[in-house]
Amino acid sequence: MRISLLYIRRRLGLRLSIVTIDRLSAPPPLVDWSGVPTLILALVALVMAVTALLTKTVDGKRPTRLPGPPALPFLGSRWLFWSRYKMNKLHEAYEDMFRRYGPVFAETTPGGGLLVSIADRTALEAVLKTPARRPFRPPTEIVQVYRRSRPDRYASTGIVNEQGEKWHHLRRHLTSELTSPQTIQGFVPELNNICDDFINLLRNSRRSDGSVVGFDQLTNRVGLESVCGLMLGTRLGFLERWMSGRAAALAAAVKAHFRAQRDSYYGAPLWKFAPTSLYKTFVRSEETIHMIVSELMEEARLRSRGAAQDDPLQEIFLKILANPELDMRDKKAAIIDFITAGIDTLANSLVFLLYLLSGRVDWQQRIRSELPACGELRIEELSSAPSVRAAINEAFRLLPTAPFLARLLDAPMTIGDYRLPAGTFVLAHTGAACRREENFYRAGDFLPERWVEPREPHAPGLLAPFGRGRRMCPGKRFVEMQLHLILAKIIQHWRVEFDGELDIQFDFLLSPKSPVSLRLVDW
Numbered sequence: 001m002r003i004s005l006l007y008i009r010r011r012l013g014l015r016l017s018i019v020t021i022d023r024l025s026a027p028p029p030l031v032d033w034s035g036v037p038t039l040i041l042a043l044v045a046l047v048m049a050v051t052a053l054l055t056k057t058v059d060g061k062r063p064t065r066l067p068g069p070p071a072l073p074f075l076g077s078r079w080l081f082w083s084r085y086k087m088n089k090l091h092e093a094y095e096d097m098f099r100r101y102g103p104v105f106a107e108t109t110p111g112g113g114l115l116v117s118i119a120d121r122t123a124l125e126a127v128l129k130t131p132a133r134r135p136f137r138p139p140t141e142i143v144q145v146y147r148r149s150r151p152d153r154y155a156s157t158g159i160v161n162e163q164g165e166k167w168h169h170l171r172r173h174l175t176s177e178l179t180s181p182q183t184i185q186g187f188v189p190e191l192n193n194i195c196d197d198f199i200n201l202l203r204n205s206r207r208s209d210g211s212v213v214g215f216d217q218l219t220n221r222v223g224l225e226s227v228c229g230l231m232l233g234t235r236l237g238f239l240e241r242w243m244s245g246r247a248a249a250l251a252a253a254v255k256a257h258f259r260a261q262r263d264s265y266y267g268a269p270l271w272k273f274a275p276t277s278l279y280k281t282f283v284r285s286e287e288t289i290h291m292i293v294s295e296l297m298e299e300a301r302l303r304s305r306g307a308a309q310d311d312p313l314q315e316i317f318l319k320i321l322a323n324p325e326l327d328m329r330d331k332k333a334a335i336i337d338f339i340t341a342g343i344d345t346l347a348n349s350l351v352f353l354l355y356l357l358s359g360r361v362d363w364q365q366r367i368r369s370e371l372p373a374c375g376e377l378r379i380e381e382l383s384s385a386p387s388v389r390a391a392i393n394e395a396f397r398l399l400p401t402a403p404f405l406a407r408l409l410d411a412p413m414t415i416g417d418y419r420l421p422a423g424t425f426v427l428a429h430t431g432a433a434c435r436r437e438e439n440f441y442r443a444g445d446f447l448p449e450r451w452v453e454p455r456e457p458h459a460p461g462l463l464a465p466f467g468r469g470r471r472m473c474p475g476k477r478f479v480e481m482q483l484h485l486i487l488a489k490i491i492q493h494w495r496v497e498f499d500g501e502l503d504i505q506f507d508f509l510l511s512p513k514s515p516v517s518l519r520l521v522d523w
């Protein structure tokens with residue numbers, strides 16, 4: 001500190017003498033800028049001093065600096081995503097940074113804050129096990145800004161982005177139906193129908209050699225049909241051979257919505273200062289989703305008027321709408337958020353699962369041998385096919401569509417030599433940790449058998465495709481059931497083959513690059 005103050009004093013003296021000489025030869029400027037560099041230096045010194053004081057810990061030691069990419073003033077280390085790395089390959093960027101800086105490193109945000117990435121097993125287990133009462137998952141700022149600008153539509157920023165008591169209120173009143181085993185069990189017959197319609201759509205889309213081009217579009221449609229079916233209690237026709245323009249518009253808007261969130265976070269933050277094309281794209285996607293889901297809700301509401309009150313298919317939608325504890329705007333936003341959160345996640349997971357399984361014909365045969373030949377699948381039949389669950393777990397281990405979880409630390413945490421203060425923004429890279437050799441036997445290989453007979457090393461606690469703790473995905477139970485059913489039904493009919501490698505990109509979620517083609521070959 002003493003060195004910086006001396007330096008500033010010397011600069012101050014020098015600056016004064018230069019100003020004096022200038023004044024002798026030139027007319028005085030309209031605005032005197034001469035003191036500005038000095039002022040900036042003084043401010044920097046002040047910020048450094050305050051930061052140094054604030055980061056002093058109770059025992060008088062300062063936290064050791066974490067390794068990480070170099071930071072530039074005002075840009076932090078974000079510049080990396082505009083030069084060294086590609087934004088749509090963020091998963092590869094993080095793999096590269098873990099190689100360069102080790103399993104715990106820090107990026108610097110444009111505001112000067114720390115963003116700590118963790119792929120170390122002990123540290124991850126510590127972060128994931130911390131029993132926060134109201135876990136703080138940093139909100140997506142662009143969603144917050146937009147929703148706050150529309151109080152006519154949104155009473156809050158929604159369950160995905162709210163924090164603290166407001167989040168807890170929404171979570172308590174909105175998700176109990178969705179997470180209840182009874183709701184999902186009651187939905188199994190309808191899920192069977194949805195899967196049968198999906199199989200029919202696949203059959204009609206297959207060419208003579210069994211190839212299905214644009215498979216990802218079809219998985220999006222089954223995602224839409226099942227999530228809307230569950231939430232709105234009605235079938236919407238997304239699996240009919242020719243999809244309506246409305247379904248296509250909803251699917252495209254959900255994709256644009258995720259991409260805009262990714263770009264708002266990792267791209268230049270210009271949208272915060274002016275309505276850039278990125279912000280406008282985001283608003284358009286949000287408005288399209290709002291409009292279409294509102295129409296679907298209204299149609300479902302009209303249809304449900306004469307229906308029996310105890311129809312299990314109608315439970316979630318009607319119970320949310322009937323709950324007096326919630327603002328109508330929150331109810332609508334929740335249904336929108338559930339549908340948005342559920343479509344691509346389900347569709348991407350299904351593509352990854354089939355892609356990985358295509359390399360293991362023996363495992364496909366094993367699944368087939370554990371299932372009845374055809375017909376409706378009941379929960380008991382799925383439970384007696386452990387190879388289905390093993391394949392799903394293994395696909396989530398190698399290619400989770402949500403490869404990391406974001407949290408603000410509730411309490412200070414020590415990781416090796418590093419001490420992270422409460423409030424530190426942490427990315428828990430469960431996906432990267434699951435691919436490390438020290439955590440899983442032959443970590444890079446798709447080996448579903450590890451979930452039937454584990455081989456050491458084996459760290460199942462790192463598998464968290466739906467997150468952890470109280471903010472865990474409320475759609476988990478439903479998605480697991482749906483993936484089990486779809487996989488089982490596809491394998492009942494066909495063997496899955498895939499040529500070459502799947503191109504994977506980061507659209508805020510890990511997603512297959514469109515269009516995806518695979519072959520469904522008769523057994």
Ligand code: HEM
Pocket residue numbers: 137159160161171178227337338339341342343345346349401402405406464465466467468469470471472473474475476478479
């Ligand atoms: C394969 C499908 C899915 C995956 C992999 C997935 C994954 C996730 C993950 C990782 C989180 C963050 C959890 C955390 O921070 O601990 C999350 C949150 C959430 N998911 Fe899912 N999800 C899927 C499907 C769904 C579905 C179908 C729905 C709704 C029907 C849904 C609704 C939500 C909601 C509302 C949240 C925010 C919860 C909160 O903050 O309290 N998700 N999901």
